[in-house]
Amino acid sequence: MWIMLAVLAVILLMNVFRTSEGYTTVDTAEVVQAINQNKVRSAELTTGDEQRIKIELKDGEEIQGATAVQASYIGEQGSELAKLLQAKYQDEEGLLPDGYTVSPQSQNAFVGILLSFLPILLILLVFLFLMSQMQGGGSRVMNFGKSKAKLITKDTPKTTFADVAGSDEAVEELHEIKEFLQEPGKFQAVGAKIPKGVLLYGPPGTGKTLLARAVAGEAGVPFYSISGSDFVEMFVGVGASRVRDLFEQAKANAPAIVFVDEIDAVGRHRGAGMGGGHDEREQTLNQLLVEMDGFDVKGGVILIAATNRPDILDPALLRPGRFDRQIAVDRPDMQGRLEILKVHKKGKPVAPDVDLGAVARRTPGFTGADLNNVLNEAALLAARADAKLIDNKFLDEAIDRVVAGPQKRTRIMSDKEKLITAYHEGGHALVAAASPNSDPVHKVTILSRGRALGYTMVLPEEDKYSTTRNEMLDQLAYMLGGRAAEELVFHDPTTGAGNDIEKATATARAMVTQYGMSERLGAIKFGSDSSEPFLGKEMGHQRDYSEEIAGVVDEEVKSLIETAHNEAWEILVENRDVLDNLVLELLERETLNKEELAEIFRPVVKRPARPAWTGSSRRTPSTRPPVAVPAKPIGLTKANGSAGAGVEAGSGSSPAKREITGSGGVGDAGGSTID
Numbered sequence: 001m002w003i004m005l006a007v008l009a010v011i012l013l014m015n016v017f018r019t020s021e022g023y024t025t026v027d028t029a030e031v032v033q034a035i036n037q038n039k040v041r042s043a044e045l046t047t048g049d050e051q052r053i054k055i056e057l058k059d060g061e062e063i064q065g066a067t068a069v070q071a072s073y074i075g076e077q078g079s080e081l082a083k084l085l086q087a088k089y090q091d092e093e094g095l096l097p098d099g100y101t102v103s104p105q106s107q108n109a110f111v112g113i114l115l116s117f118l119p120i121l122l123i124l125l126v127f128l129f130l131m132s133q134m135q136g137g138g139s140r141v142m143n144f145g146k147s148k149a150k151l152i153t154k155d156t157p158k159t160t161f162a163d164v165a166g167s168d169e170a171v172e173e174l175h176e177i178k179e180f181l182q183e184p185g186k187f188q189a190v191g192a193k194i195p196k197g198v199l200l201y202g203p204p205g206t207g208k209t210l211l212a213r214a215v216a217g218e219a220g221v222p223f224y225s226i227s228g229s230d231f232v233e234m235f236v237g238v239g240a241s242r243v244r245d246l247f248e249q250a251k252a253n254a255p256a257i258v259f260v261d262e263i264d265a266v267g268r269h270r271g272a273g274m275g276g277g278h279d280e281r282e283q284t285l286n287q288l289l290v291e292m293d294g295f296d297v298k299g300g301v302i303l304i305a306a307t308n309r310p311d312i313l314d315p316a317l318l319r320p321g322r323f324d325r326q327i328a329v330d331r332p333d334m335q336g337r338l339e340i341l342k343v344h345k346k347g348k349p350v351a352p353d354v355d356l357g358a359v360a361r362r363t364p365g366f367t368g369a370d371l372n373n374v375l376n377e378a379a380l381l382a383a384r385a386d387a388k389l390i391d392n393k394f395l396d397e398a399i400d401r402v403v404a405g406p407q408k409r410t411r412i413m414s415d416k417e418k419l420i421t422a423y424h425e426g427g428h429a430l431v432a433a434a435s436p437n438s439d440p441v442h443k444v445t446i447l448s449r450g451r452a453l454g455y456t457m458v459l460p461e462e463d464k465y466s467t468t469r470n471e472m473l474d475q476l477a478y479m480l481g482g483r484a485a486e487e488l489v490f491h492d493p494t495t496g497a498g499n500d501i502e503k504a505t506a507t508a509r510a511m512v513t514q515y516g517m518s519e520r521l522g523a524i525k526f527g528s529d530s531s532e533p534f535l536g537k538e539m540g541h542q543r544d545y546s547e548e549i550a551g552v553v554d555e556e557v558k559s560l561i562e563t564a565h566n567e568a569w570e571i572l573v574e575n576r577d578v579l580d581n582l583v584l585e586l587l588e589r590e591t592l593n594k595e596e597l598a599e600i601f602r603p604v605v606k607r608p609a610r611p612a613w614t615g616s617s618r619r620t621p622s623t624r625p626p627v628a629v630p631a632k633p634i635g636l637t638k639a640n641g642s643a644g645a646g647v648e649a650g651s652g653s654s655p656a657k658r659e660i661t662g663s664g665g666v667g668d669a670g671g672s673t674i675d
């Protein structure tokens with residue numbers, strides 16, 4: 001790049017000076033005199049922006065010892081010079097003879113220069129294009145020239161910890177960082193070691209950026225931020241130099257916070273890249289490590305990074321002295337959701353009868369960003385309806401929108417398709433209602449939303465952090481309820497169950513390979529984490545179990561699905577009257593809420609419990625009942641997030657997900673499954 005810029009500069013200079021080459025500059029008066037005295041052999045008068053006259057003198061003549069001179073003139077003088085030349089030298093036809101030109105230089109100098117650069121620019125562009133092709137990315141040319149200032153943003157946020165709700169543990173941990181930034185002396189005096197880096201990890205939208213900004217806002221220090229993915233989209237070597245830049249800027253303004261979002265984009269295991277070579281990302285990562293080792297704690301710069309994939313980070317990043325503080329930022333629980341709703345409610349006219357607690361209860365699995373979105377959507381809907389207040393109706397619709405996308409009123413379904421959808425959704429709902437370990441059905445609708453044709457929502461009464469085998473078996477039956485209804489009633493399954501089947505298969509596979517819920521295979525984990533579909537491939541190993549085991553896994557998955565399918569079928573056969581009734585109601589009202597559903601489901605008899613889990617023949621479960629739970633929990637210890645070892649992570653490590661089965665078209669029913 002630098003070489004090319006230098007070449008450009010040289011060419012530019014040559015262009016500027018070319019015009020005066022070989023001509024001595026003299027006074028305009030002397031040129032006029034020479035013309036008048038017939039001493040001129042040829043003349044070139046340039047009008048326009050470059051107001052200049054160049055003349056060559058006849059043999060033997062000279063001005064100031066030169067035979068070729070030039071002079072500049074101003075404005076009106078030009079036409080006078082032209083007239084003078086005309087008067088002296090024009091022929092009978094009024095034309096100037098060869099060698100005498102009056103050239104209007106109409107284009108301005110800048111355009112002229114640009115034009116002369118055009119070929120070079122073209123070559124440059126081709127060159128850049130080739131370079132970006134070599135790096136295997138298409139968008140890099142576009143990024144080139146994006147100024148640094150845009151990639152690295154700096155400000156001093158006004159955000160405070162009060163803006164972050166429902167993440168009390170994370171806030172508590174970050175308090176210390178804030179105090180250090182405010183009063184480094186206090187910590188240094190007692191020899192306390194302050195972490196150089198803090199890693200915030202958790203699902204997208206849980207407020208990691210918000211937390212980092214709040215630390216800067218609370219401490220009143222500048223906040224530098226860049227996204228890891230921006231580093232990667234650069235030319236070789238630029239990422240690393242940008243890292244250097246970033247830290248230089250921050251150090252110059254210390255105390256400061258440097259925030260790197262999506263650090264996984266640069267911080268993946270080294271050697272995990274294509275070809276395992278020394279690629280751009282690695283250089284960037286190495287530079288980041290160098291910088292982190294380089295800044296001494298007195299420097300007052302703290303690096304906060306965020307990721308939703310902490311598992312794929314290079315171990316070097318997590319070594320002591322780097323990101324030695326790791327803070328989980330999880331999806332909020334019910335109380336957290338309520339608080340987040342309260343934060344975002346500010347400034348919005350919410351009707352007095354709206355119970356935000358009820359909204360919080362209905363939104364398990366929602367992140368802060370989702371909840372913010374719900375309130376925003378509700379406000380938009382209210383505004384569109386010319387309403388003064390955001391009421392329950394708008395909030396209801398807003399939640400559905402965030403779950404499954406906006407309603408598709410324009411999608412006209414044929415009566416037949418509507419009927420099939422009603423039976424499909426009815427099948428889900430009825431199976432859930434008849435299963436003893438299922439969460440209650442909260443809502444069923446056959447209104448299209450997003451790509452879903454309809455959906456059924458079951459909701460736990462309270463947040464759940466783990467799931468029992470029986471609950472999972474009931475979930476499987478519930479997921480297959482839609483498909484079973486299609487088969488039972490129409491004898492012809494549709495593509496609408498595609499998403500259900502996908503989810504059911506994933507659940508069954510997880511039961512077998514992750515949760516040890518197959519009696520044949522036992523409590524063994526098979527294969528790499530299923531949430532990590534690409535890592536295994538990248539690292540070059542696909543499966544860590546034999547072909548034979550793989551066969552058994554498949555058989556066990558199939559048996560779980562088959563059993564669930566049969567259970568769903570039996571429920572539907574036994575309660576066909578209820579199913580038909582439910583479908584009629586759905587066709588009439590399109591959406592049924594919890595109370596309406598409870599009424600319809602009243603005649604349903606719950607399925608009996610399954611036989612107890614027997615495990616292996618040698619581990620017969622005892623018949624002695626568990627102790628009774630004391631009325632008040634005693635000695636409840638709070639798990640310390642950074643304590644790591646021994647902490648039970650729970651099956652999902654986040655509140656139980658909402659089960660929504662959208663009967664979408666082919667492919668996934670966009671947005672109807674929230675993870």
Ligand SMILES: Nc1ncnc2c1ncn2[C@@H]1O[C@H](COP(=O)(O)OP(=O)(O)OP(=O)(O)O)[C@@H](O)[C@H]1O
Nearest residue numbers: 163164165204205206207208209210340368369372
């Ligand atoms: N705990 C929370 N309290 C209040 N608002 C929140 C909270 N979590 C998220 N939000 C809202 O969601 C928005 C998005 O959050 P933020 O960008 O911080 O998430 P993130 O975890 O950094 O996501 P990503 O991983 O996608 O970068 C915030 O600007 C805020 O409005």
Ligand SMILES: [Zn+2]
Nearest residue numbers: 482661662663
């Ligand atoms: Zn379905």
